[in-house]
Amino acid sequence: MNPAEAAAAEQSKGTLRVVQLYPRDMNIYGDWGNALVLQRRIAWHGYTPELLEYNVGDPFPENVDIIVGGGGQDSGQLVIQDDLQARAGVLTDLAENGTPMLLICGLYQLFGRFFKTRTGAVIPGIGVLDVETHGGDERLIGNVKVATSEFGEVLGYENHSGQTTLGSGVRPLGTTAKGTGNNSNDGHEGARYRNIVASYLHGSLLPKNPAIADFLIRTAAERRFGSFTPGTPDDSFAVLAREHAARRPR
Amino acid sequence: MPLLGYIQNMVFFSVPLGKLVRRVSRLRGGGSALPGLVVEKIDPGFMRRTLTKLPHGVAVVSGTNGKTTTTKMVVELLESQGLKVFTNRTGSNFTRGVAAALLGEVDWRGKLDADVAVLELDEAHAVHFVNSVPPRYCLLLNVLRDQLDRFGEIDKTAQLLQHIAANTTGTVVLNREDPRVARIADTLTGQEVKYFGLDESLLGTFPNDDDLRAAPGSPAPANLPEKPRADVVLRKVGADSAEFEYDGGTVTTAMKLRGVYNIFNAAAALTLARSICGAGAATADHETLLQALSQVAPAFGRGESLTVEGQPLDLVLVKNPSGFRLGLKSFPAAGYATMIAINDNYADGRDMSWLWDVEFDSLRDGGVDVLTGSRAYDMALRLQYDDVRVGAVEPEIAPALAAFIREGQGKPKRIFCTYTAMLAIRRELSKITTVEVVS
Numbered sequence: 060m061n062p063a064e065a066a067a068a069e070q071s072k073g074t075l076r077v078v079q080l081y082p083r084d085m086n087i088y089g090d091w092g093n094a095l096v097l098q099r100r101i102a103w104h105g106y107t108p109e110l111l112e113y114n115v116g117d118p119f120p121e122n123v124d125i126i127v128g129g130g131g132q133d134s135g136q137l138v139i140q141d142d143l144q145a146r147a148g149v150l151t152d153l154a155e156n157g158t159p160m161l162l163i164c165g166l167y168q169l170f171g172r173f174f175k176t177r178t179g180a181v182i183p184g185i186g187v188l189d190v191e192t193h194g195g196d197e198r199l200i201g202n203v204k205v206a207t208s209e210f211g212e213v214l215g216y217e218n219h220s221g222q223t224t225l226g227s228g229v230r231p232l233g234t235t236a237k238g239t240g241n242n243s244n245d246g247h248e249g250a251r252y253r254n255i256v257a258s259y260l261h262g263s264l265l266p267k268n269p270a271i272a273d274f275l276i277r278t279a280a281e282r283r284f285g286s287f288t289p290g291t292p293d294d295s296f297a298v299l300a301r302e303h304a305a306r307r308p309r
Numbered sequence: 310m311p312l313l314g315y316i317q318n319m320v321f322f323s324v325p326l327g328k329l330v331r332r333v334s335r336l337r338g339g340g341s342a343l344p345g346l347v348v349e350k351i352d353p354g355f356m357r358r359t360l361t362k363l364p365h366g367v368a369v370v371s372g373t374n375g376k377t378t379t380t381k382m383v384v385e386l387l388e389s390q391g392l393k394v395f396t397n398r399t400g401s402n403f404t405r406g407v408a409a410a411l412l413g414e415v416d417w418r419g420k421l422d423a424d425v426a427v428l429e430l431d432e433a434h435a436v437h438f439v440n441s442v443p444p445r446y447c448l449l450l451n452v453l454r455d456q457l458d459r460f461g462e463i464d465k466t467a468q469l470l471q472h473i474a475a476n477t478t479g480t481v482v483l484n485r486e487d488p489r490v491a492r493i494a495d496t497l498t499g500q501e502v503k504y505f506g507l508d509e510s511l512l513g514t515f516p517n518d519d520d521l522r523a524a525p526g527s528p529a530p531a532n533l534p535e536k537p538r539a540d541v542v543l544r545k546v547g548a549d550s551a552e553f554e555y556d557g558g559t560v561t562t563a564m565k566l567r568g569v570y571n572i573f574n575a576a577a578a579l580t581l582a583r584s585i586c587g588a589g590a591a592t593a594d595h596e597t598l599l600q601a602l603s604q605v606a607p608a609f610g611r612g613e614s615l616t617v618e619g620q621p622l623d624l625v626l627v628k629n630p631s632g633f634r635l636g637l638k639s640f641p642a643a644g645y646a647t648m649i650a651i652n653d654n655y656a657d658g659r660d661m662s663w664l665w666d667v668e669f670d671s672l673r674d675g676g677v678d679v680l681t682g683s684r685a686y687d688m689a690l691r692l693q694y695d696d697v698r699v700g701a702v703e704p705e706i707a708p709a710l711a712a713f714i715r716e717g718q719g720k721p722k723r724i725f726c727t728y729t730a731m732l733a734i735r736r737e738l739s740k741i742t743t744v745e746v747v748s
Binding site for chain 2: 087088089090091092095096099132133134201202216218261262263266267293296297299300302303304307308
């Protein structure tokens with residue numbers, strides 16, 4: 060630790076531990092950006108970030124404050140499938156206890172009940188989220204705008220062929236104003252359950268949607284320390300990037 | 310049989326008609342694909358008939374990164390051996406573009422005066438092309454995350470390349486160091502397979518996509534159990550030279566090309582050129598081959614250097630995370646004014662996620678002077694999260710470029726740009742310096 064870091068640690072409001080799920084096999088379309096944004100914003104809010112990776116076969120970290128998981132290709136999903144089932148217990152406990160989680164695309168699907176492929180094969184999920192996904196013929200690709208009550212307008216980019224339907228145990232993240240979202244019929248995108256935010260959106264999601272990042276951080280800080288005192292991140296580039304992105308074609 | 314006669318007449322006239330459309334669309338200053346479309350519609354057999362008659366057949370170059378420069382190298386290497394080469398120089402790497410380029414070269418009866426065709430083809434279009442014109446050779450460079458919003462997933466892109474290899478009748482040249490490409494060999498039965506490769510000492514400079522976020526020491530997934538012998542190996546890269554190993558010896562040659570990834574593609578081009586020459590009457594003369602290799606200049610926008618107000622201005626095309634990372638590594642920032650131009654038009658890919666798979670630490674010391682393009686603010690946001698200082702942000706390319714040249718007076722300059730941003734920058738630059746404008 061250099062003197063500046065030591066001073067920062069001295070004044071830190073405390074350490075928050077972020078665990079990235081399966082970054083080796085489930086990290087596509089810049090999902091790393093979500094982990095980076097959490098890491099930086101935790102520091103900008105005056106806390107000390109600790110970013111850990113969890114890959115297939117690793118011991119599962121203790122004292123997890125935030126979980127972030129990304130999308131993958133079909134091959135990546137096959138690689139993690141058994142390990143994810145073996146970790147279903149600990150992940151379910153964390154979710155039910157209110158640990159904030161961000162689950163994008165592939166891990167959104169696998170935290171659901173199952174994924175049924177077009178050929179009829181059923182890949183079991185871990186059932187944390189009351190959702191099911193069916194492989195579709197059409198690939199849903201393009202810019203997405205979602206109206207949400209919690210986070211305002213959410214902007215991102217979707218690229219999936221899975222059609223996800225929500226059960227009664229979860230609510231959608233929001234309503235799509237541009238793009239498809241969960242499936243071709245319902246006009247909504249993503250899922251909310253306890254402190255989990257699940258979404259199909261890449262982009263990466265968090266950089267242009269700092270409200271979601273700050274929700275995860277605030278929730279984590281309140282759970283760990285009983286309260287959250289925010290810092291003052293400079294979001295002027297995020298505001299302008301949102302303005303320009305919102306005007307781009309599908 | 311009036312109908313048959315009608316069709317035969319159409320086929321008979323397809324070449325002159327296509328050439329005419331080509332002339333007219335040239336006069337209009339328009340794109341290159343329309344005349345190809347006309348011929349394709351009325352005479353679908355035109356390309357196959359014309360290309361399969363060539364003495365050395367057709368060689369297809371495909372993969373994510375480096376197609377244009379590699380194709381240019383293969384062409385110049387073969388020409389150094391006295392072969393007449395037909396190629397799709399306009400960068401129109403779609404089937405229709407090939408047909409259009411062909412129309413420019415054939416005589417009015419449809420005969421092409423060439424020994425071999427070397428064609429750069431986009432992965433998805435190459436699949437259609439090889440279905441109608443099975444190539445004798447193919448060279449498959451790499452599979453990286455490029456415009457996944459167009460092709461879907463990286464494994465699917467590998468399948469497209471596999472299809473090209475399976476439809477090749479003679480020799481398949483593969484990148485030994487890209488597991489997705491090298492593993493294509495397992496699926497082939499009749500073809501001869503040759504590899505180009507890297508010395509161990511250079512492997513670290515070519516992280517592949519699977520290594521992007523892998524924890525230190527974790528194994529790259531599904532590498533080949535044992536590396537096959539490569540026909541040509543790139544052993545060392547110097548400031549303006551490179552060392553290659555082939556036929557059991559090593560040889561050092563001067564290089565005009567810059568950027569380690571361009572030079573690795575020189576190993577690819579050498580392997581393919583050696584195959585094509587070896588298959589004919591004369592085997593390659595290595596002295597003239599290396600002489601030609603040392604003279605190859607980069608294709609437009611691929612590390613090309615222009616002169617603006619007495620200072621060098623480098624254009625570095627960036628299309629995907631690995632290309633951007635290699636670009637940053639190959640062209641160090643120190644001493645340079647830097648501009649980044651990010652567009653999100655269809656040809657660039659609409660998804661900005663890829664910017665988050667590139668690390669920009671190497672720009673931290675000097676910062677970035679100007680950001681431009683339709684997604685300039687996405688880039689600004691990305692740099693903010695890597696603690697890189699940002700000067701001006703101006704989404705409009707023309708004023709941004711003018712400001713960059715004005716503010717950077719007396720300094721060498723470098724612009725990292727996506728494809729359509731590069732075209733726009735070249736158009737602007739052509740007003741103040743000599744630059745090849747490609748439409």
